Amino acid sequence: MxxxxxxxxxxxxxxxxxxATLSVGDIAERVGLSKSAxxxxxxxxxxxxxxxxxxxxxxxxxxxxxxTVYISIRxxxxxxxxxxxxxELVQGVAEILEVHRMSGDLDYLIKAVVTDMPxxxxxxxxxxxxxxxxxxxxxVMETMKxxxxxxxxxxxxx
Numbered sequence: 109m110x111x112x113x114x115x116x117x118x119x120x121x122x123x124x125x126x127x128a129t130l131s132v133g134d135i136a137e138r139v140g141l142s143k144s145a146x147x148x149x150x151x152x153x154x155x156x157x158x159x160x161x162x163x164x165x166x167x168x169x170x171x172x173x174x175x176t177v178y179i180s181i182r183x184x185x186x187x188x189x190x191x192x193x194x195x196e197l198v199q200g201v202a203e204i205l206e207v208h209r210m211s212g213d214l215d216y217l218i219k220a221v222v223t224d225m226p227x228x229x230x231x232x233x234x235x236x237x238x239x240x241x242x243x244x245x246x247x248v249m250e251t252m253k254x255x256x257x258x259x260x261x262x263x264x265x266x
Contacts, residue, residue: 119139180243183216201231
């Protein structure tokens with residue numbers, strides 16, 4: 109689908125990435141389409157999976173989750189059974205926002221939010237139930253950039 113995105117599609121996606129609450133009428137007006145043509149394009153982008161979901165982003169600080177931690181994990185377990193159990197464990201921990209299986213020296217990289225150091229300690233104790241070899245954590249001191257907007261300049265394979 110990415111190769112089929114035209115200027116209107118990219119404009120629609122740019123607007124929706126920044127504010128998913130915009131009405132079809134507002135989007136149509138801003139990109140120069142009729143409401144029905146705009147709705148059809150949005151529906152097609154959803155059907156094709158380009159629009160994966162529409163969410164509301166919350167302020168972690170206002171929810172008493174001011175501490176962001178990146179947790180590097182190495183394990184000696186490299187089998188399907190362990191991976192399934194680890195996946196189930198991390199899926200069940202609400203503070204864990206992202207889990208990535210990595211190449212190189214790390215096996216997994218986790219992004220989590222916690223209330224404070226005791227909150228991190230609770231998370232750590234939950235994670236080590238997975239029979240890990242090494243756990244190393246880094247805490248965010250300052251965030252210079254944070255966005256959920258993907259660049260659309262590559263949408264046509266450029």
